[in-house]
Amino acid sequence: MDRDSVPPGPPRPLTDTSRAVWLEREVTGDASVVAALLPACFEAYARVLHPAEDADGGPVRWDAAASWAGGAIHPRVQFRALAALRRGTPDDPAPWDEPPARGTLAAPQLRALCAVLARHTGRADDCLFCIWEGWGWLGGSPATGVLRAESAEPGGPPPSRDPAPPPLRAPPRELLDGPRVRLPWRDHLLLAGPLAAASEIGDRGPGYFFQQSPNVFWPADRAWCAATDIELDSTYVGGSAALVAELLDDPRLETVRASPRDPLGEHGDDVNGG
Incomplete structure (x- = not known):
């Protein structure tokens, strides 16, 4: 196997959160705007729209939903506002079966995003990852999620032989009982690794x-x-204006411009009636 094609493996857990102090200082406490999610110090901003799914699990772009519903894609667009509109007929069903996923970006789009991000940093080999502490798969015995052991249970199926990367080797309690990255309204675990490990x-x-x-x-x-x-x-x-311009032009992603003061949530769509 080509060395470049080998998955990097999950990022390693950090119990020292000092590398995230700048983030804690930069984000705002106003949970209603984009600046509550990431710092307002960058030159430009973009918003990657998570795809909806059709009946076969394939991705459905928001512009397809807008075309069906008679709505518009704009920086503050909300999918629920789009879905509430209706220009089609009973013989013209909606092009999506499931709405866009919340809280996670699907793997194909995440890989596409990271491919662009990698071209706009000199440190793609060293990235920091915050994971919300409340994901259910983070708890368990001896560990689950990024800490899960790849071993067979008595009487169960043998361990997977697929080329999936190995689990983290750090003791789970060291991370789960350790310090948190304190962001407005959410506390996070901190991991580190190459950008490719985001997936x-x-x-x-x-x-x-x-x-x-x-x-x-x-x-x-x-x-x-x-x-x-x-x-x-x-x-x-x-990020930079060049980064945002490349994201807006990438056909693998559905992206609109954003601003740190853009409203968050389902009622921010002032074009489609949100």
Whole structure:
């Protein structure tokens, strides 16, 4: 196997959260705006819209929903406001079966996002990842999620032989009982690793892996910061104007411009009636 194609493995847990102090200082306490998710110090901002799903589990872009519903895509668009509109007929069903996922960006879009982010930092080899402490898969015995052991249970199926990356080796309690990154309204665990490891976080066990995108992540040089709040169906990114321009042009992602003062939540859509 080509060395470059080998998955990097999950990021390692950190019990020293000093590398996140700058983030704690920069985000605002106003939970109603984008600046509560990531710092307002960047040159430009973008919002990556999480795709909806069709009946076969395939991605459905928001612009397809807007075309069906007679709505508009704009920086403050909310999917629920789009879905409440209706231009079609009973013989013209909605193009989506499930609404966009909240709290995580699907793996294909996360990989596409990270491919762009990697070109706009000199430290793609050293990134920090915040994971909300409340995800259920983080608790367990001896550990679950990024800490789950890949071993067979008595009487159960043998361990998976797929090429999934190995679990973290750190003792789970060392992380779970350790300090937190304190952000407005949410506390997070802190992990570190290469940017490519962003796609290797999640609930892993014998024969399965449920990916969870980082809730906040940034490179060591702080060239950008990305955030996916647990209640939102979008991922916000702050960085250079060149980064945002590339995100807006990437056909793999559905992206709109954003601002630190943009409202969050389902009632911020002042175009589609949210």
